[in-house]
Amino acid sequence: MVNDSGQLYTIEGLAAGLIMIATAYIVLGSTIVYTPGDTHIADMQLETLGNDALRMMDTPQNLSQATGKSSPLTTILTKTTSGSSDEVSFDGTTFHDKFSFYCNATAVQQNDDNIQFYANVTYRNTSGGLGQYFINSSRNMTGREHAVRVTKWVKVDEQENWDRPQFVLVEVLLWRA
Amino acid sequence: MMQDRATLSIDFLVGFTIFLVALIAVANMVPGLLVDLRTGGIDYDAVAYRTGVILTEDPGYPTYPAWEQINVTHKDEIIRMGLALDRDTPGILSPLKIERFFSQDFSYPDDYNAKIVFGEHPYRFNISLAVPATNTSYSRGDPLPDGYGYIRRGVMVKTVSNATVDAARFQVANAGNHGDNSSARVLNIRLNLSALRNTSVSKEYRIDPLHERISVNVTNISKTLYDAYNSSWGKDLTQLSSARIYVGGSYIPPDQQVYLDGATYPVASGPVENDISFTLEPDLLTQIADTDSNIIVALTFDNGIPFPKNTTVTGTFLYDYNPVNVTQPHLDPGVMEVAIW
Numbered sequence: 001m002v003n004d005s006g007q008l009y010t011i012e013g014l015a016a017g018l019i020m021i022a023t024a025y026i027v028l029g030s031t032i033v034y035t036p037g038d039t040h041i042a043d044m045q046l047e048t049l050g051n052d053a054l055r056m057m058d059t060p061q062n063l064s065q066a067t068g069k070s071s072p073l074t075t076i077l078t079k080t081t082s083g084s085s086d087e088v089s090f091d092g093t094t095f096h097d098k099f100s101f102y103c104n105a106t107a108v109q110q111n112d113d114n115i116q117f118y119a120n121v122t123y124r125n126t127s128g129g130l131g132q133y134f135i136n137s138s139r140n141m142t143g144r145e146h147a148v149r150v151t152k153w154v155k156v157d158e159q160e161n162w163d164r165p166q167f168v169l170v171e172v173l174l175w176r177a
Numbered sequence: 178m179m180q181d182r183a184t185l186s187i188d189f190l191v192g193f194t195i196f197l198v199a200l201i202a203v204a205n206m207v208p209g210l211l212v213d214l215r216t217g218g219i220d221y222d223a224v225a226y227r228t229g230v231i232l233t234e235d236p237g238y239p240t241y242p243a244w245e246q247i248n249v250t251h252k253d254e255i256i257r258m259g260l261a262l263d264r265d266t267p268g269i270l271s272p273l274k275i276e277r278f279f280s281q282d283f284s285y286p287d288d289y290n291a292k293i294v295f296g297e298h299p300y301r302f303n304i305s306l307a308v309p310a311t312n313t314s315y316s317r318g319d320p321l322p323d324g325y326g327y328i329r330r331g332v333m334v335k336t337v338s339n340a341t342v343d344a345a346r347f348q349v350a351n352a353g354n355h356g357d358n359s360s361a362r363v364l365n366i367r368l369n370l371s372a373l374r375n376t377s378v379s380k381e382y383r384i385d386p387l388h389e390r391i392s393v394n395v396t397n398i399s400k401t402l403y404d405a406y407n408s409s410w411g412k413d414l415t416q417l418s419s420a421r422i423y424v425g426g427s428y429i430p431p432d433q434q435v436y437l438d439g440a441t442y443p444v445a446s447g448p449v450e451n452d453i454s455f456t457l458e459p460d461l462l463t464q465i466a467d468t469d470s471n472i473i474v475a476l477t478f479d480n481g482i483p484f485p486k487n488t489t490v491t492g493t494f495l496y497d498y499n500p501v502n503v504t505q506p507h508l509d510p511g512v513m514e515v516a517i518w
Contacts (some may be wrong), residue, residue, distance in 0.1 A: 018193075018194075025201055041222045052330055053331050061507055061508045063382040106512060107512050
């Protein structure tokens with residue numbers, strides 16, 4: 001007999017409770033198999049390699065470089081201004097040689113890899129705005145590449161002919177040709 | 178008897194409970210069933226990635242003593258064989274760890290599966306490292322099959338210091354002179370550990386004799402003798418009578434073993450025509466020296482001619498951070514590949 005004292009009388013209530021407990025038990029007891037980047041393996045491999053290459057280039061290679069707070073990458077990012085114009089260039093050839101080598105060299109594979117890149121650097125100018133310079137690329141981009149992006153903040157200062165000490169963002173797009 | 182109070186019968190409650198318990202048990206097995214339905218490629222790539230991270234970014238375990246200094250008879254004490262120089266220097270590899278990792282001290286695949294690959298599956302793999310600057314490469318494992326999980330990592334490999342001592346710098350001016358009745362002379366190679374292990378120098382550029390091999394090559398010994406020697410007395414080979422190690426001024430036997438004139442076996446003494454080379458192994462130094470010891474390798478020259486005792490070189494060579502004296506540690510780029518199947 002139904003009354004207003006709130007007891008559990010109906011089979012529906014009991015069944016719903018058991019179903020809720022069963023659901024919670026199944027969800028909590030399920031094993032989640034999670035593998036890093038399991039849907040983008042190739043992208044993950046490219047990103048890992050690109051980050052490694054940038055880190056290698058920004059690592060001082062001996063005590064003398066470490067004491068002088070320089071690295072192959074900061075040396076490459078030393079600005080060269082041509083004439084009276086504001087055209088700025090970097091040692092793009094060295095960047096190309098080192099970056100391509102670090103990304104494409106292999107140890108056990110028969111042939112070197114064929115990874116292409118496009119690199120630029122973003123900085124803050126004297127008026128506080130953002131500017132961007134092109135560093136180098138291994139080939140022209142068509143826009144149809146399936147590229148991944150790797151970045152590294154690099155400290156530069158007057159030693160590299162920058163107007164003021166700052167961290168600039170080196171940005172590289174990588175893709176397999 | 179039917180009635181309208183909706184109470185449950187005991188039979189129904191028991192039956193329904195059994196049904197639910199069975200349902201829960203079956204549902205709980207479903208994820209386990211799906212584990213085996215994962216594609217092999219994804220699994221192997223993930224294992225290769227993990228192995229690559231451990232190899233390049235982890236210094237391994239234990240660290241005191243470092244795993245690479247654990248004797249092969251106690252290799253079971255090694256938990257993880259990471260190659261990074263230190264936990265603060267991911268991506269920079271230790272040469273001593275590389276040498277040990279790729280040595281025959283560990284059996285393929287069992288030791289590597291237990292200490293670097295991990296996992297219950299009996300993986301096969303190939304781990305390779307190439308350092309183009311020094312034209313060296315290492316490999317462990319099987320040849321690559323058609324399909325495998327793969328990762329490639331760019332690394333920097335520390336190249337340890339070494340010194341070439343030009344004996345002409347320490348030439349005795351009057352060696353071979355009839356009037357020179359001096360006793361045997363000594364060339365000291367001195368390592369001041371407290372100065373070398375200066376913590377203001379980052380580990381990747383530090384000279385650390387307690388963790389890295391020290392190599393010394395003394396050259397031009399014959400030339401020194403020839404230039405200084407009076408030809409009328411003929412020419413005998415310079416005699417190295419001993420190569421002793423002193424720690425804090427105390428002689429620590431046995432004598433250091435050295436290679437004379439590029440010989441393939443080390444000796445404690447003997448005639449030498451051109452050069453003497455030796456290495457100080459970290460295994461030895463950790464046993465006999467403290468972190469701030471002053472270590473001297475004393476090369477004693479005694480030509481053994483009755484009169485006079487012609488000697489060749491004398492002085493103290495300081496093994497330090499001066500690039501004029503010592504080829505300093507530096508980093509060379511390398512590439513590591515891990516393939517797992």
